[in-house]
Amino acid sequence: MFTLLAKLLNALNSESSTRQISLAIALGFIVGLSPIFTLHNFVFLFVVLFLRVNIGGFILAWGFFKGLSYLLSSLIVSVGESLLNAESLHSLFDMLYQFSLFKLAHLHHTYTLGALVLGCILAIPLYFVCNYLIEKYRLHVKAFFEKFRIVKALKASKFYRVYCQVSGQGEMS
Amino acid sequence: MSRLFRWQGLAVFFAVIALIATFVYFFADSLVKNGIEKSGEWYLGAEVNVEDVEITYAPLTLNIKGFQATDPENPTHNLVSFAQASVGLDIWQYFFGKIYISELNVIELKLEQARKSVGEVYILADEQSSNAQQPADDSGLPKLDISLPKVDDLLKNSDLLTVKHGQALEQSYQEEKKKLLAMQKKLPTKARLAQYKKQITALGNTKIKSLADIEKLNQQFNVLKKQFKADKALISAAKEQVVASKRLLAKQTLALKNSPSADWKNIESKYQLDKVEGADFAHMLFGEKAREYYGYADTVYQKIAPLVTAAKADTKNAADKANTAKNKGRFIHFTEQRPLPDVLIVQANFSLVLDQGEFAISGKELTHQHWVRGIKSTISVESTNVQGSGELNLSLDFKLDQNKILHSKGQWQLNKLALAEVALQQSSAFTLQLDSGLLSGNGTFSLLDNQLISDNELMISQASYSGTGDSHLSKLFINTIRSLQSLALNISAKGKLTDPKLSISSPLDKQLKKSMMQQVSKKLTAFKTDVKARLNAKLTNALGVSNKEGESLLDIEGLINDTDSTLDKFIHSDVIKAKKKEFADKQKKKLEDKLKKKLGKLFG
Numbered sequence: 001m002f003t004l005l006a007k008l009l010n011a012l013n014s015e016s017s018t019r020q021i022s023l024a025i026a027l028g029f030i031v032g033l034s035p036i037f038t039l040h041n042f043v044f045l046f047v048v049l050f051l052r053v054n055i056g057g058f059i060l061a062w063g064f065f066k067g068l069s070y071l072l073s074s075l076i077v078s079v080g081e082s083l084l085n086a087e088s089l090h091s092l093f094d095m096l097y098q099f100s101l102f103k104l105a106h107l108h109h110t111y112t113l114g115a116l117v118l119g120c121i122l123a124i125p126l127y128f129v130c131n132y133l134i135e136k137y138r139l140h141v142k143a144f145f146e147k148f149r150i151v152k153a154l155k156a157s158k159f160y161r162v163y164c165q166v167s168g169q170g171e172m173s
Numbered sequence: 174m175s176r177l178f179r180w181q182g183l184a185v186f187f188a189v190i191a192l193i194a195t196f197v198y199f200f201a202d203s204l205v206k207n208g209i210e211k212s213g214e215w216y217l218g219a220e221v222n223v224e225d226v227e228i229t230y231a232p233l234t235l236n237i238k239g240f241q242a243t244d245p246e247n248p249t250h251n252l253v254s255f256a257q258a259s260v261g262l263d264i265w266q267y268f269f270g271k272i273y274i275s276e277l278n279v280i281e282l283k284l285e286q287a288r289k290s291v292g293e294v295y296i297l298a299d300e301q302s303s304n305a306q307q308p309a310d311d312s313g314l315p316k317l318d319i320s321l322p323k324v325d326d327l328l329k330n331s332d333l334l335t336v337k338h339g340q341a342l343e344q345s346y347q348e349e350k351k352k353l354l355a356m357q358k359k360l361p362t363k364a365r366l367a368q369y370k371k372q373i374t375a376l377g378n379t380k381i382k383s384l385a386d387i388e389k390l391n392q393q394f395n396v397l398k399k400q401f402k403a404d405k406a407l408i409s410a411a412k413e414q415v416v417a418s419k420r421l422l423a424k425q426t427l428a429l430k431n432s433p434s435a436d437w438k439n440i441e442s443k444y445q446l447d448k449v450e451g452a453d454f455a456h457m458l459f460g461e462k463a464r465e466y467y468g469y470a471d472t473v474y475q476k477i478a479p480l481v482t483a484a485k486a487d488t489k490n491a492a493d494k495a496n497t498a499k500n501k502g503r504f505i506h507f508t509e510q511r512p513l514p515d516v517l518i519v520q521a522n523f524s525l526v527l528d529q530g531e532f533a534i535s536g537k538e539l540t541h542q543h544w545v546r547g548i549k550s551t552i553s554v555e556s557t558n559v560q561g562s563g564e565l566n567l568s569l570d571f572k573l574d575q576n577k578i579l580h581s582k583g584q585w586q587l588n589k590l591a592l593a594e595v596a597l598q599q600s601s602a603f604t605l606q607l608d609s610g611l612l613s614g615n616g617t618f619s620l621l622d623n624q625l626i627s628d629n630e631l632m633i634s635q636a637s638y639s640g641t642g643d644s645h646l647s648k649l650f651i652n653t654i655r656s657l658q659s660l661a662l663n664i665s666a667k668g669k670l671t672d673p674k675l676s677i678s679s680p681l682d683k684q685l686k687k688s689m690m691q692q693v694s695k696k697l698t699a700f701k702t703d704v705k706a707r708l709n710a711k712l713t714n715a716l717g718v719s720n721k722e723g724e725s726l727l728d729i730e731g732l733i734n735d736t737d738s739t740l741d742k743f744i745h746s747d748v749i750k751a752k753k754k755e756f757a758d759k760q761k762k763k764l765e766d767k768l769k770k771k772l773g774k775l776f777g
Contacts, residue, residue, distance in 0.1 A: 074499060084505040114502070
C-alpha cells in the first residue's frame with residue numbers, strides 16, 4: 001500500500017504527464033463504480049494496460065472509487081432504472097437485447113448500466129479537474145509544503161524511505 | 174506511437190488472459206468436481222462424492238462418474254447415486270446467467286443404496302419424520318374376531334333388559350300390593366257395614382210421636398253420616414292409590430314387553446353381529462398397502478416440493494426483492510425473439526435401478542418457468558421387468574404458471590406384475606397373506622397446486638392366499654378370501670397431495686359379505702332364534718307372575734268399589750224423610766178424624 005501511494009506521489013512529483021495521471025484516475029473511477037467482473041471492466045483494463053497511463057494511480061483510484069461506489073449505489077441504480085425504463089429508449093434496448101454481447105455485458109442490469117453511464121459521464125469532468133489540480137500541486141503546493149518542519153520530519157520516516165526507493169532518489173543519496 | 178501505447182502492457186493483458194484460460198483448461202475438471210461436491214453438500218447437508226469429472230469442449234459436455242449423495246437421515250446409505258452422467262451444457266447461455274442443458278443422460282441411477290463407508294452428515298435431519306410412521310393398529314378385522322357366546326351364559330347376564338324389567342315389575346307389584354293392603358285394612362269391614370245397616374234399619378223402625386222425636390232421629394242419623402263420610406275419605410284415598418299403582422304397573426309391563434327386541438339389538442351390537450353386513454373389507458385388507466405404495470410417490474414429491482415452494486416464496490418476497498433492487502439493481506428483460514427460461518433441460522434420460530426393477534425415465538422440456546416458452550414438461554417412465562415380469566408405462570406432463578401454481582396430469586398402466594408374499598393383515602389374532610398373484614391395472618391422476626384427484630383400477634388374478642385366525646369368524650373370513658381366484662379394486666385418492674383421502678372399493682366387499690353371510694347365517698339364525706325364544710320365555714314368565722298379582726289387585730279394587738257404593742247408599746238413605754212423611758200423614762189423619770166428628774154433631 002505504501003509502495004502504491006509512494007508511486008502515485010512520485011508520479012505527481014515526477015515529470016510524468018499530468019494527462020497520464022488524470023486519465024488513470026478517470027479510468028479507475030469508471031472501473032471502481034462498476035461491479036468487478038463485468039465485460040466492460042475487462043475492456044477498460046485492456047485500455048489501462050495498453051495506453052500509457054499511470055498504473056499506480058489507476059489502482060489507487062479503482063480502490064478509492066470502489067469504496068465510494070457503496071455510498072453512490074442508490075444513485076447508480078436509479079440512473080440505470082431511468083435509462084432502461086425510458087419509453088424513448090425502449091426500442092433501442094429492445095434491439096440491443098437481441099445481441100448476445102449486450103446480455104453478456106449485463107447491460108440490461110440497472111446497476112451495471114448505471115455505473116457505466118455515470119462513470120463515463122463523470123469521468124470527463126474528473127479528468128479535467130484532476131489535470132488542473134495536479135498542475136496546481138506541482139506549481140505551488142509542493143514547494144509550499146516542503147518548508148514545513150513536519151514535512152522535514154516525514155522525510156526522516158519509513159514512508160519517505162520507500163518513496164525514495166521507488167523514485168530512485170535513495171540510490172542517488 | 175510508443176509514447177501513447179504501451180506494447181508490453183498489451184502482452185501482459187493477453188498473458189494474463191492466456192494464464193486464466195490455461196488454468197481453467199487444466200483445472201476445470203477438478204474445479205467442477207469440487208463445485209458439484211461442495212454445492213451438493215451445502216444443499217443436502219451431507220457428504221457428496223464424485224469419482225471423476227471430465228469436460229469436453231466441442232460441444233461443451235460434462236461427464237460425471239461415480240456420483241454419491243449421502244442420505245442425511247441414514248448416512249450408511251446414499252440418497253441418490255449414479256454410475257455415470259453426461260450433461261450437454263450451452264456455455265454461452267451460462268454466461269448470460271441461464272442454464273441450458275440440451276441433453277442430460279444419467280446411467281444406473283439408484284436410490285437408497287448402501288455406501289461403502291458411512292457418509293458425513295453436516296446438518297441434522299428433521300425429527301419430524303420419526304413420528305410420521307405409526308405402527309398399524311389392529312383395527313378392522315380383529316374387531317370381528319370374537320366367537321359367538323353360549324346362549325345360557327348370555328341369558329344369565331343380569332344386564333339383560335328383559336330380566337331387569339321383569340324383576341322391576343315383580344317388585345313393583347309387591348310394593349303396590351303392600352300399599353293397597355294397608356289401605357284395605359283401614360277401610361270399613363263387612364261387619365261394620367252390616368252394623369251400619371242395622372243402625373239405619375233401627376232408625377227406620379223408631380216410633381215418632383212428636384216433632385221432638387223427629388229432631389232426635391235426625392240428630393242420630395247425622396252422627397251416623399259423619400262416620401260414613403270419614404269412611405268415604407279413606408275409600409277415596411284407596412281409589413287414588415289403585416289408579417297410581419295401575420299406571421305404574423302398566424308402564425313397566427309395556428317396558429317389559431319391549432325388552433326382548435332391545436336385548437337382541439344390544440347382543441348384535443356387542444358381539445359385532447351387525448358389522449358383518451356393513452364391513453368395509455376392501456379397505457381393511459388393502460388400505461394399509463395402498464397407503465404404503467402412495468408413500469413412495471409422496472417421498473418423491475417431498476424432494477421436489479421445496480423447489481416449487483421456493484418458487485412460490487420468490488413471488489411472496491417480491492416486495493423484499495424490490496427493496497434489494499434499489500441498492501443492488503436488477504435485470505430488466507426485454508422481448509426476446511427466442512426466449513429461454515433460467516433453467517432448461519431439453520432432453521433428459523435416466524436409467525433408474527431399484528430393487529423392484531429397472532426403469533427408463535425420460536423427460537422433455539424440464540424447467541420451472543413454463544410460461545416463458547409456453548411448453549409443458551413431459552415425463553415418461555417405462556419398464557418391462559417390474560418385480561420380474563411386470564410391464565409399466567407412465568406418462569405425465571406438468572407446468573408451473575406465472576403464479577407458480579402447479580398443473581399436472583398423467584396416466585399409468587401396469588401389466589403382469591407378479592406379487593409374492595404380500596402381508597395384508599398382521600394383527601394379534603388374525604393374519605392374511607397374498608402368497609402369489611398377478612397384478613394389472615391402470616389409472617389417471619391430475620394435480621392442481623397441491624390438490625390431487627386420482628382414479629385407479631387394479632385387478633389381482635391367479636391369486637393364492639394363506640392365513641391364520643383364532644376365532645370362528647376370522648377363520649370364515651380367511652376361507653372366503655382363499656376361495657377367490659381374482660379380485661378387482663378401485664382406489665381413488667382425493668385431497669391434499671401430502672395427505673389425500675384414499676377410498677377403496679371393490680366387488681370383493683359384496684363377494685365377501687355374501688360368502689360370510691352365507692357361512693355365518695345358519696349359525697347366526699339358530700343363535701338368534703334361541704336367544705329370542707329364551708328372552709320371550711323370560712317375558713312370559715315375568716308377565717305370568719304379574720297376571721297373578723294383577724288378579725289380587727283387582728280383588729282389592731272390587732272390594733273398595735263395593736264398600737264405596739254401600740256407603741253411598743247409606744249416606745243417601747231417606748229414613749228421616751220417610752219418618753217425617755209418616756208423622757205428617759198421621760197428624761193429618763188425626764185432624765181429619767177430629768174435624769169429621771165435630772161436623773157430624775153439627776149436621777148429624
